[in-house]
Amino acid sequence: MNVTVIGTGYVGLVTGACLADAGNHVFCLDVDEKKIDRLIRGEIPIFEPGLEPIVKRNEAAGRLRFSTDVAASVAHAELQIIAVGTPPGEDGSADLQHVVAAARAVGRLMQGYKVVVTKSTVPVGTADKVKQAIIEELKSRHHGHDFTVVSNPEFLKEGAAVEDFMRPDRVIVGSDDPRAIAMLRSLYTPFQRNRERIMVMGVRSAELTKYAANGMLATRISFMNELANLAEAIGADIEEVRRGIGSDPRIGYQFLYAGAGFGGSCFPKDVKALRRSAAEAGKPLKLIGAVEEVNEAQKHVLADKIRARFGDKLKGRCIALWGLAFKANTDDMREAPSLALIDDLVAAGASVRAYDPAAGQEAARIFAKNPSVKVEQSAMAALQGADALAILTEWQEFRSPDFDAIVKALKTPAIFDGRNLYDPATLKAQGLEYYPIGRKS
Numbered sequence: 001m002n003v004t005v006i007g008t009g010y011v012g013l014v015t016g017a018c019l020a021d022a023g024n025h026v027f028c029l030d031v032d033e034k035k036i037d038r039l040i041r042g043e044i045p046i047f048e049p050g051l052e053p054i055v056k057r058n059e060a061a062g063r064l065r066f067s068t069d070v071a072a073s074v075a076h077a078e079l080q081i082i083a084v085g086t087p088p089g090e091d092g093s094a095d096l097q098h099v100v101a102a103a104r105a106v107g108r109l110m111q112g113y114k115v116v117v118t119k120s121t122v123p124v125g126t127a128d129k130v131k132q133a134i135i136e137e138l139k140s141r142h143h144g145h146d147f148t149v150v151s152n153p154e155f156l157k158e159g160a161a162v163e164d165f166m167r168p169d170r171v172i173v174g175s176d177d178p179r180a181i182a183m184l185r186s187l188y189t190p191f192q193r194n195r196e197r198i199m200v201m202g203v204r205s206a207e208l209t210k211y212a213a214n215g216m217l218a219t220r221i222s223f224m225n226e227l228a229n230l231a232e233a234i235g236a237d238i239e240e241v242r243r244g245i246g247s248d249p250r251i252g253y254q255f256l257y258a259g260a261g262f263g264g265s266c267f268p269k270d271v272k273a274l275r276r277s278a279a280e281a282g283k284p285l286k287l288i289g290a291v292e293e294v295n296e297a298q299k300h301v302l303a304d305k306i307r308a309r310f311g312d313k314l315k316g317r318c319i320a321l322w323g324l325a326f327k328a329n330t331d332d333m334r335e336a337p338s339l340a341l342i343d344d345l346v347a348a349g350a351s352v353r354a355y356d357p358a359a360g361q362e363a364a365r366i367f368a369k370n371p372s373v374k375v376e377q378s379a380m381a382a383l384q385g386a387d388a389l390a391i392l393t394e395w396q397e398f399r400s401p402d403f404d405a406i407v408k409a410l411k412t413p414a415i416f417d418g419r420n421l422y423d424p425a426t427l428k429a430q431g432l433e434y435y436p437i438g439r440k441s
């Protein structure tokens, strides 16, 4: 099948590459010329395990192409998948300008029947806006209306995106149009060989399902973070509590880790957008509001612990920071808790020597003009001359470090752990002060 993917970011590139790998001819469009140039040169603009070989082999096979040519992208396929960004607007609602611009371009240039799929995360009612935008473009050039709009939200996780796309838990298709549903069924058949994963539902239910999923996961994290702060205050250990409740099959172990707050390109903005659209609908979601507030506060917990240890004024202090990405196995720093911690430390007068196995380049770009933040090339280099170590990403290489070397390198042998990576007793035996989240320090 011919497929056009509009927007070649984390979602669009993975979607395009995986669809090409199943034998489709995929046209990946983006407005960012630099990104497309890099892709054409064979560079993968994002860090995503397993993605590069899939992109390379499908490009070589002629099934995957990258371009900024909008007319060619619309002409390429009946199926037009919109995977552009939906960042938060000033009022917290999802900013739909890129989605609407993509839809308008399809309306402006389409000649025959199109199935326009919104894969971007969009609030309920967006399919109607996409439809309206296309109708307006068609009307302005006196063209017929042969198209349909389908909601097909994406559930992949950065860091495991290829695996998630190739073996999805479910594929949500929001549509009541049999022709479009048949097309999407056929598109996704190669990705559901051992059982049917497609769930067909109303467009509005499909749009809400994506926010409901992220809202639920974010709720679990904020619940555990709030409980962790309580555990710390009353002498309980959140890790023991996590194991105690996770063993209940009704609860399960996933998304129960206490930490320094959730970040990334999805949870924070989706929680905001859900909260906003619920308020607009006259049905405010109190729980989701609390989830957001708890998370904002949690992003400052590690800085509070550092100030409690070293004093409010951190002038002259240097903190080593391991982990900048919002989670392991990605270079994505959007809304990462590391940004909040760095802000807090620099505001208190400290400098930061940071290291991340994948996000170093992105961090160097973000902090290029901030002399208080230095991005180092290795975990050990970040420790040199630092007063203490803070950890914010659960990268595998941080899980079992050389504690003797840490003790030797730091001026004060103290670790502030925003991911609860270590066993407090082991660190004590190593002569380290240990400040985890929700556990006895």
Ligand SMILES: NC(=O)c1ccc[n+]([C@@H]2O[C@H](COP(=O)([O-])OP(=O)(O)OC[C@H]3O[C@@H](n4cnc5c(N)ncnc54)[C@H](O)[C@@H]3O)[C@@H](O)[C@H]2O)c1
Residues within 6 Å of the ligand: 006, 007, 008, 009, 010, 011, 012, 029, 030, 031, 032, 035, 083, 084, 085, 086, 098, 101, 102, 119, 120, 121, 122, 154, 155, 156, 157, 158, 265, 266
């Ligand atoms: N990143 C994730 O893990 C993830 C997971 C599930 C869903 N989503 C959702 O998918 C959507 C995309 O997220 P992302 O992380 O891939 O974003 P991204 O910012 O990495 O990529 C978006 C791309 O769209 C391009 N673009 C913008 N306007 C365009 C236009 N009119 N025509 C063509 N290209 C255009 C941008 O240049 C950019 O390259 C968002 O709605 C997001 O919420 C993201």
